[in-house]
Amino acid sequence: MHNINYWVYDENCNRKSVLSDIESVAECEGDGYSGPLKWHDSVQPLKNQKEAEDWIKAHDTGWYDDHAVRFYDFSDAKETKKMIGLKQKAKEISDRLIEFEKEHSVTKFKAEHIGCSNCGSKVARKFLHGERCPVCGADLRSESTLKKIKDMQDKVEQARKDYREEGEKQTGRAKVKWLVKFEYHS
Numbered sequence: 001m002h003n004i005n006y007w008v009y010d011e012n013c014n015r016k017s018v019l020s021d022i023e024s025v026a027e028c029e030g031d032g033y034s035g036p037l038k039w040h041d042s043v044q045p046l047k048n049q050k051e052a053e054d055w056i057k058a059h060d061t062g063w064y065d066d067h068a069v070r071f072y073d074f075s076d077a078k079e080t081k082k083m084i085g086l087k088q089k090a091k092e093i094s095d096r097l098i099e100f101e102k103e104h105s106v107t108k109f110k111a112e113h114i115g116c117s118n119c120g121s122k123v124a125r126k127f128l129h130g131e132r133c134p135v136c137g138a139d140l141r142s143e144s145t146l147k148k149i150k151d152m153q154d155k156v157e158q159a160r161k162d163y164r165e166e167g168e169k170q171t172g173r174a175k176v177k178w179l180v181k182f183e184y185h186s
Contacts, residue, residue: 001186003030006053011070011176015039018068022182030186037066037182045070045176047168052179066182077173083166090159097152104149106131106140114140 005025009018019037026033040059046052052071059067079087106114106128113122118138131139139146168174 002183003186004181004183006056007180007182008049008073009068009178009180011178013178018178018180022066022180022184026182026184030184033182033184034064035066037068037180039068039178040070043069045072048072048074048164049179053181056179056181060181064183064185066180068178068180070176071179072168072174073177074167074170074174076175077167077170080166080170083163086159086163086166090156090163093152093156093159097149097156100152101149104141104145116140 007018007021019035022035022037023033043055046055046069049071052069055069056067102108107125109125112125114125114128115122116133116136116138119133119136121133121135123134127134128140131141133140141149
C-alpha cells in the first residue's frame, strides 16, 4: 500500500530528528524509507497549511517525492473579536443546517413508500438507512430541500473562509512551521 503523510514541525526543528521520525514510521509500518526529503528553504513561508499542501502537490512528481515547505500557523494566535463573531456565525449556521437536515430526512416522511425521482423505484421507508436510493444512489430529498441544504453549506463555508482570512491578517501573531510530506510503501 502506498502511504502519504503530512506532518507539521516547528521552524527550528532538528532536521536529523525529523528524518529519524520518518524512517522510524516507515520501518515500523512499511518497507522502510527511501527518501530523500527536499527542504525548500528558499520558498518564503506560505499563507497557511492548505497553501503549503497545495504547493507540495504542485511540485510533487508523484513517485515517493518528499518535500518540506514553511507556512504560517495561526492555531495558537489569539482570536480577534471579528474572528470570534465569524466563528460563532459559522457554528450557528452549521447547527441550523444539522437541524434542517434532521427535520427533512426521508426517514421522517409519513408515506410508507418513498419514490425515487431518478430511477422511478419505490422503496419502503423502513428499509432506508440514509437519504439515498438503495437502487441508484440518488438523493431522495426534494430539489428545494437539496437547494436549501447547499445554500446553508455555502454560507457555513463562506463564514469559515472569512474566519481564516481574518486570522491570516494576524501574520505577526502566527508561528512559522514546516509542513513535511513523505511517502513510503507498506
